[in-house]
Amino acid sequence: MEDKPTNLPRTRPDGGELKPLTEVLLERRATNHFTDEEVPEEYLNAILRLAAQAPSGYNLQPWRFVVVRNAENRKRLKSVAFGQEKVGEAPVVVIFVGMKEEWKRTADEIFREGAERGAGRPDNVEQYKVSAFQFLEGMQHMPTWVNRHTAIAMTTMMYAAEAYGFDTAPMEGFDAAAVRAEFGIPEEGEVVALLAIGRARQPDKAYPGRFPLERIAFSERFGEAWKEK
Amino acid sequence: MEDKPTNLPRTRPDGGELKPLTEVLLERRATNHFTDEEVPEEYLNAILRLAAQAPSGYNLQPWRFVVVRNAENRKRLKSVAFGQEKVGEAPVVVIFVGMKEEWKRTADEIFREGAERGAGRPDNVEQYKVSAFQFLEGMQHMPTWVNRHTAIAMTTMMYAAEAYGFDTAPMEGFDAAAVRAEFGIPEEGEVVALLAIGRARQPDKAYPGRFPLERIAFSERFGEAWKEK
Numbered sequence: 001m002e003d004k005p006t007n008l009p010r011t012r013p014d015g016g017e018l019k020p021l022t023e024v025l026l027e028r029r030a031t032n033h034f035t036d037e038e039v040p041e042e043y044l045n046a047i048l049r050l051a052a053q054a055p056s057g058y059n060l061q062p063w064r065f066v067v068v069r070n071a072e073n074r075k076r077l078k079s080v081a082f083g084q085e086k087v088g089e090a091p092v093v094v095i096f097v098g099m100k101e102e103w104k105r106t107a108d109e110i111f112r113e114g115a116e117r118g119a120g121r122p123d124n125v126e127q128y129k130v131s132a133f134q135f136l137e138g139m140q141h142m143p144t145w146v147n148r149h150t151a152i153a154m155t156t157m158m159y160a161a162e163a164y165g166f167d168t169a170p171m172e173g174f175d176a177a178a179v180r181a182e183f184g185i186p187e188e189g190e191v192v193a194l195l196a197i198g199r200a201r202q203p204d205k206a207y208p209g210r211f212p213l214e215r216i217a218f219s220e221r222f223g224e225a226w227k228e229k
Numbered sequence: 230m231e232d233k234p235t236n237l238p239r240t241r242p243d244g245g246e247l248k249p250l251t252e253v254l255l256e257r258r259a260t261n262h263f264t265d266e267e268v269p270e271e272y273l274n275a276i277l278r279l280a281a282q283a284p285s286g287y288n289l290q291p292w293r294f295v296v297v298r299n300a301e302n303r304k305r306l307k308s309v310a311f312g313q314e315k316v317g318e319a320p321v322v323v324i325f326v327g328m329k330e331e332w333k334r335t336a337d338e339i340f341r342e343g344a345e346r347g348a349g350r351p352d353n354v355e356q357y358k359v360s361a362f363q364f365l366e367g368m369q370h371m372p373t374w375v376n377r378h379t380a381i382a383m384t385t386m387m388y389a390a391e392a393y394g395f396d397t398a399p400m401e402g403f404d405a406a407a408v409r410a411e412f413g414i415p416e417e418g419e420v421v422a423l424l425a426i427g428r429a430r431q432p433d434k435a436y437p438g439r440f441p442l443e444r445i446a447f448s449e450r451f452g453e454a455w456k457e458k
Contacts, residue, residue, distance in 0.1 A: 001438025021250045021392040025282045041458045053254045059437045065446040118435030144376045151380035163250040184451040206347030208288045209230025210281050217294040222413040229270045
């Protein structure tokens with residue numbers, strides 16, 4: 001395991017301040033067309049390392065990121081992603097993979113190191129492991145579990161990239177089996193999403209609106225519409 | 230549909246600046262014990278409205294938030310969440326629900342209003358709807374789809390709350406059928422996660438570490454370890 005990253009860029013590539021999260025959340029739109037301007041290596045590393053800070057159940061981190069930058073490879077990815085042009089255009093497209101089995105082999109290392117770092121007591125590691133395995137093997141549908149977790153990491157990466165001033169496009173349209181075959185992803189790896197990162201080529205598309213809170217939020221019980229005071 | 234929220238608080242409740250996203254991502258820890266200090270109504274509304282800005286496939290927004298604040302209800306929720314103390318302690322616990330069927334009834338309204346707002350052309354709405362239904366009914370395992378989407382909204386809410394200076398704890402340990410029964414959640418609603426929001430009662434637990442990038446990120450192809458330049 002590693003410590004928190006310490007040497008992240010403190011500004012956007014043009015020297016401007018990072019966008020506040022409120023601006024990121026309100027101004028972010030899914031980008032349909034990208035320029036070919038590259039994401040500087042220092043920023044790409046920072047974006048990946050920030051995504052790796054996302055929370056996961058038992059700290060199992062079941063997400064994996066396949067970073068595709070080579071133009072030929074993006075063309076191959078585009079062909080298994082319903083021909084979406086942004087996959088061919090964006091300088092970086094990340095394939096998010098959720099590993100359904102690998103945690104069984106890494107849990108021991110994760111729990112022992114966590115305990116050494118002060119998160120939990122070393123003499124509880126075995127008990128903790130038993131309860132984690134019981135919970136995951138007994139109660140969880142693993143494709144659902146890794147989708148949920150990997151979506152958390154994807155969301156984290158998307159907002160980190162936007163805070164640094166880049167444009168992004170999350171995608172769920174692809175032939176998962178073909179993506180797996182093209183990029184050497186093992187059978188246990190669920191292809192959860194793609195995320196394009198780069199610079200928008202044209203102004204953002206219009207904001208399509210959102211449900212008002214009283215339609216999606218409830219107070220105390222499902223169906224009791226939330227009222228803003 | 231609604232426009233973007235415009236009147237969000239510009240500071241934390243104590244007047245301090247919002248945390249930058251980099252600080253949120255690096256300093257956030259899952260909180261185990263909360264004080265009973267309430268989340269001010271203005272902030273809770275802002276956090277909910279920011280979460281509602283999360284992206285979703287076709288803008289279908291399949292997430293629903295059941296906001297539980299009443300102490301008796303939190304006690305009931307705790308009893309179906311493996312007795313986790315934070316559920317009883319935190320002043321706000323949000324139950325995240327993903328709706329597997331409701332989008333079929335709301336898609337028409339979403340697409341028409343989106344087109345009116347300039348996101349897509351009005352004469353393409355029918356075709357767009359056909360392709361959305363084809364994609365979702367044909368290719369997607371709906372529990373997985375709503376888990377993925379609802380996790381995006383949950384992640385967004387967690388970071389929004391943290392940016393405003395609150396502490397949070399995402400949870401996946403609960404008896405979903407019992408949560409559904411206790412809070413009137415319909416059969417089609419997947420209980421995806423819980424999120425506690427409030428103020429930590431004690432210092433954060435230790436950082437358990439993360440996998441280094443070379444173990445979770447790959448360059449161009451799964452298995453080709455990412456190297457930081």
